[in-house]
Amino acid sequence: MWPVDRLRRQEDAPSDRPLVLAGRIGNRRVLTAVEAGLGLQVGMPVSKAQALVQGLRIEAANPQADLASLERLAFWVLQRIAPIVAVDPPDGIVIDSTGADHLHGGEDALLEALTGRLALSGVTARAAVADTWGAAHALARFGGDLAAMPPEALRLPPSVVAGLRDMGFATTGDLMAAPRAPLTRRFGPELIRRIDQMFGHASEPIDALRPAGLIETRRAFAEPIGAAETIARYIGKLVTALCEELETRGLGARRLDLICHRVDRALQTVRIGFAVPQRDPARLTRLLCDKIPTIAPGFGIEIMTLTATITEPLAARQISTLAPEAPDLSGLIDTLANRVGPRAIYRIAPVASDVPERSVRRIPPLADPTNNGWPDHWPRPTRLFARPEPIETMALLPDQPPVWIAWKGIRRRIKRADGPERIFGEWWTREAERIAVRDYFRIEDEAGERLWIFRAGDGEDAATGSHNWFVHGVFG
């Protein structure tokens, strides 16, 4: 639970004593948050918990600190995941992932990445994607079918939930089947509103988190706008104002969010990122205007806001006319990254590994030069297949190159060959590689085509590999 996770993250020396938080309800001291796996429940008297679990550490609950900390977490999510994020107290964060999920490879990948990163930093989180805030709230906390949710999933005051339970309403399905007017008369309009919000019959805008100090410009229009040229013109005005503000603070933007509020209360968002901090209005405007086709203006846009979500110091820099400067590629990198995605643009750096597919890694395109390469005492192919392709061969064991190979149904007679180059498995990475061996050969057929083939295994001991042959690459 969030309050416990928060305390655990903040303590310097992690202790393995079970931790619970306690608060007061009336004159009773009860648990307000517990760690999972203790068999304790929220609302249990402290004395009972102490009797059940030995060595229990009890801390006083601090709802204000929890909320402040949750807001900081929400801001972290805002910077990294999606432009519209809000706190869902006491222990939730709601994210409008419209227009942001494709940047992370789809909704499922987004959820997995988010929960994975939270888990790495010690926060246990459950996440769900749904069409409405209410449904996502219920699914993340209770799971299962929307019609079978308990009344607690409806974000209602405890007194209303208790009243519903007293009247025998166990699920949302029961509530949907009941006539609405008597329910409203008894419990007030809140109940029906929450049900409608869950199923998308009533809108529920997310009031996006905007922490103090966030640089934002905003423009409201007397008449809703919709034409691409008009949007482009106002983007230019917003960017100019934002860049002035950034300049007075000596900052540059690393990430910009453009949020368009439509007249039907829907939001359209555009997010762009930069490889290095930027505050050049022409460049920012151009990158934002590239994204105009992704904005659906519908019946018109009423308000546009532009936010610098991530900023970094950007100071003036002394340049010299004596030493020629390397050309600045950051503008090009930004344009390409915003078009094909930041992960699809990279440089390759060497890794000290003999296994060919592990000898390369991707680094950001503007990273510092590594200034080293690979050892070049063996020729390496220009094209390397992601997955080695199996071939049929006839070869003398243990260390002769094949006499012929058959690849993709074509048989080739081998005229010349180099090898074997023996590559041992990396026993420190996986148990299966402890004695694995690959013998690589560079072969040339009658037509002059040069291929890189290998045999899994050393040709003598079956434990070192299957002794099947594969093509791994093509030489130029």
Add this chain to the structure above:
Amino acid sequence: MSAPLSDPALAALRHRIAAIEGDPAAPQAVLPFGVAEVDRRLPKGGLAVGCLHEVAGGGNGAVDGAAAACFAAGIAARLQGQVLWCVTQADLFAPGLEQAGLPPDRVIHVEAGDDTAVLACMEEGLRHGGLAAVVADVARLSMTASRRLHLAAKGSGTTGIALRRWRRQAEASDFGQPTAAMTRWRVSVLPSAPLPVQGVGRARWLVELLRARAGESFDIELEACDGTGHLGLPADVAGGSAATAGRRAFG
């Protein structure tokens, strides 16, 4: 063919045509291959810098594009600056490129989803002007697209190399379609240089210049790029006529 190329009357005519085409009067820079047999037959003695060039592989090379990639890497390696390499399928092996003269620090890879995106990224790179060369693996290249790329390259002085590579052998007939590229090369693998011992010698290619604006086409047998991106003239060909040697090896 070499005598008329240096004819002053023809040179003056070319100058006038260039002026009509809207080219700046200043002579275009060229990148010599460093092989006299090749440079002698190219207009102005080298590969024009700041233009679009096309390279494809012959035979199976139309699909794997390995030799063509090496050839392009060799050209890019001999230019100064960073190289942008746009691909649809990421199967380039950086150690192999380094052995063709292009170290990993100099190459920025872009993985675009489809041909259209690759062309857009290539044009963006050519327009920027801070790069030495932009190489892109392209299957279909229309006249309009190639014209855009060529104009972008001319505007910034960045050399563009369209590495034509198809998914199937049958689609390689597309290479006959006209484009606005300055030169069109086909690089096919040949058996390597014979060694006195067992083993594979330095790779050899049949390099064919299929089309060159203001130039003659030719074919020649060459040794593949060394560690600095330079091609070599095979010793057994250097004595005789390259054209007949190429025909002999190909037929």
